[in-house]
Amino acid sequence: MKYIDEFRQSSLILNCASAIASITKNHWQIMEICGGQTHTILKYGLDRLLPASISLLHGPGCPVCITPSFTIDQAIAIAQQEGVIFCTFGDMLRVPGSKGDLALAKANGADIRTLYSPLDALTLAQSFPKSEIVFLAVGFETTAPATALVVKKADQLGLDNFSLLCAHVLVPPAMASLLNSPQSKIQGFLAAGHVCTITGYQAYQAIAQQYQVPIVVTGFEPADILQGIYHCIEQLEEGRFEVENCYSRSVKPYGNLQALKLIEEVFTVVDRHWRGIGQIGNSGWELSWQYRRFDALERFNDLPITENIDSENICGEILQGLRKPDQCPHFGIGCKPEHPLGAPMVSSEGACAAYYHYLERIG
Ligand code: SF4
Known part of the structure; x- marks a missing residue:
């Protein structure tokens, strides 16, 4: 190719x-x-x-690896509410929260749908005007422009049954x-x-x-x-x-100015909790005040806000580069992609999943 x-x-x-x-x-x-x-x-x-x-x-x-467990808990709490259609990307379904994951909530009856594009959430909002459509927005600077675009479109369309559970993060x-x-x-x-x-x-x-x-x-x-x-x-x-x-075929010194303008209009920078790492100053985006009415945290009450970090210690060391996946005592024994104990084994981009998939070479 x-x-x-x-x-x-x-x-x-x-x-x-x-x-x-x-x-x-x-x-x-x-x-x-x-x-x-x-x-x-x-x-x-x-x-x-x-x-x-x-x-x-x-x-x-x-x-997927760094989205905190309380965000998954919030997602589940929202998804279980009457009249909600909760939307997410497929690889978020099995990320553990403190008491289960979205896949379990779906199996127990919550209306949780996997999308390929956040724009599909707007189609759902138009198709089901009596339902609340909530999209779990995760990812780095790469996916934030698409989320920002969706919020702007929702605003232009005057949708009042669409909101975001926003967990976007910044790398630097x-x-x-x-x-x-x-x-x-x-x-x-x-x-x-x-x-x-x-x-x-x-x-x-x-x-x-x-x-x-x-x-x-x-x-x-x-x-x-x-x-x-x-x-x-x-x-x-x-x-x-x-x-x-060293990636000049794609990267310019000042980036994609159109995408950055969109991000700046729709989001504001905030402190964010990273799973396994903790609170990092100025490392996340939430909706700016002009678009705050699309924030699911404003629309739904009594959502969980406490991070369960005890079970994440080993995974946290992996995420910080302090240990390698095959140094975890659970790796490939209690923790496999079929039944992951931590997010780095769930995600297709997680380090533990990478080691597991190429295990024969490591072993
Ligand atoms: S093997 Fe499992 S428990 Fe161990 S660090 Fe990776 S995801 Fe966490």
């Missing part, structure tokens, strides 16, 4: 790995922030092609939070190319300088990942801490 196969050629991948080995003199620990990148690394065995002195740490860049504050942790081992970052396609990469300059870490904007194909690692190692070996763009 043109534009994909070129980035998966074995000769190119081996040349990239060899180039990395040729410049690596010291031990380095680099975090790929995005779960999609983690999957590419595991799927293609890229970590096995690197010198033993390079360790790849897997980051929290999976929206989470990177700073990870670096602030005394346990952090991160010496460089591969930033997520699709996020930077929306936001650009100017926001990363301050992080690179303040924490003295190189940040390399990286794509998702095997050659992309190895190119990102090469440039990260090159900077580390030379003592440089800069933001570099």
